[in-house]
Amino acid sequence: DVKVTQSSRYLVKRTGEKVFLECVQDMDHENMFWYRQDPGLGLRLIYFSYDVKMKEKGDIPEGYSVSREKKERFSLILESASTNQTSMYLCASEPGQASNQPQHFGDGTRLSIL
Amino acid sequence: KQEVTQIPAALSVPEGENLVLNCSFTDSAIYNLQWFRQDPGKGLTSLLLIQSSQREQTSGRLNASLDKSSGRSTLYIAASQPGDSATYLCAVGAPSGNTGKLIFGQGTTLQVKP
Numbered sequence: 370d371v372k373v374t375q376s377s378r379y380l381v382k383r384t385g386e387k388v389f390l391e392c393v394q395d396m397d398h399e400n401m402f403w404y405r406q407d408p409g410l411g412l413r414l415i416y417f418s419y420d421v422k423m424k425e426k427g428d429i430p431e432g433y434s435v436s437r438e439k440k441e442r443f444s445l446i447l448e449s450a451s452t453n454q455t456s457m458y459l460c461a462s463e464p465g466q467a468s469n470q471p472q473h474f475g476d477g478t479r480l481s482i483l
Numbered sequence: 484k485q486e487v488t489q490i491p492a493a494l495s496v497p498e499g500e501n502l503v504l505n506c507s508f509t510d511s512a513i514y515n516l517q518w519f520r521q522d523p524g525k526g527l528t529s530l531l532l533i534q535s536s537q538r539e540q541t542s543g544r545l546n547a548s549l550d551k552s553s554g555r556s557t558l559y560i561a562a563s564q565p566g567d568s569a570t571y572l573c574a575v576g577a578p579s580g581n582t583g584k585l586i587f588g589q590g591t592t593l594q595v596k597p
Binding site for chain 2: 476
């Protein structure tokens with residue numbers, strides 16, 4: 370079974386801090402994704418990556434950056450955390466578009482910015 | 484811009500009932516359509532993936548259909564059980580370079596009463 374592991378289930382940070390959310394997958398997947406999920410807004414794509422050191426902006430990239438130095442790890446960075454970034458963050462991976470396989474999700478990180 | 488809508492937002496049924504969840508999308512140029520389940524406070528679990536060339540997929544008590552021309556998909560759950568209680572999300576895969584970006588509906592929250 371594919372395992373997507375997010376480093377923290379719950380995280381509390383202060384406004385202005387630099388925050389790192391880590392995600393690791395163990396199935397050698399090419400593509401990785403970061404979403405945030407908010408009540409009434411659903412899941413929205415922040416950034417995705419289709420290869421090591423490659424990244425593309427999703428629908429709401431403002432205030433975020435990402436890093437993919439190794440194939441199995443995809444990090445989401447909040448450069449200067451703000452209260453409107455309080456949310457549930459979900460990481461996902463998939464083998465690659467040509468495989469037509471489903472995305473596999475981690476359990477999520479519930480982030481609170483005070 | 485692709486938009487995905489799920490109706491109803493919430494559904495409550497007695498155990499044993501057969502039920503249908505609906506998903507509609509505005510742009511028929513899709514790569515695939517995926518159905519997910521989300522339990523409270525957890526990540527998403529893939530249920531079914533229908534490729535754009537397919538009409539339906541089945542897994543156990545679940546059957547998902549796809550009609551691209553009308554922009555609709557349905558998830559049929561047979562003989563519902565209390566353990567089926569969860570939020571069900573549909574997502575449309577839209578080709579984007581090397582990855583299949585997913586655009587999610589807001590979900591249908593299902594409660595199956597014993």
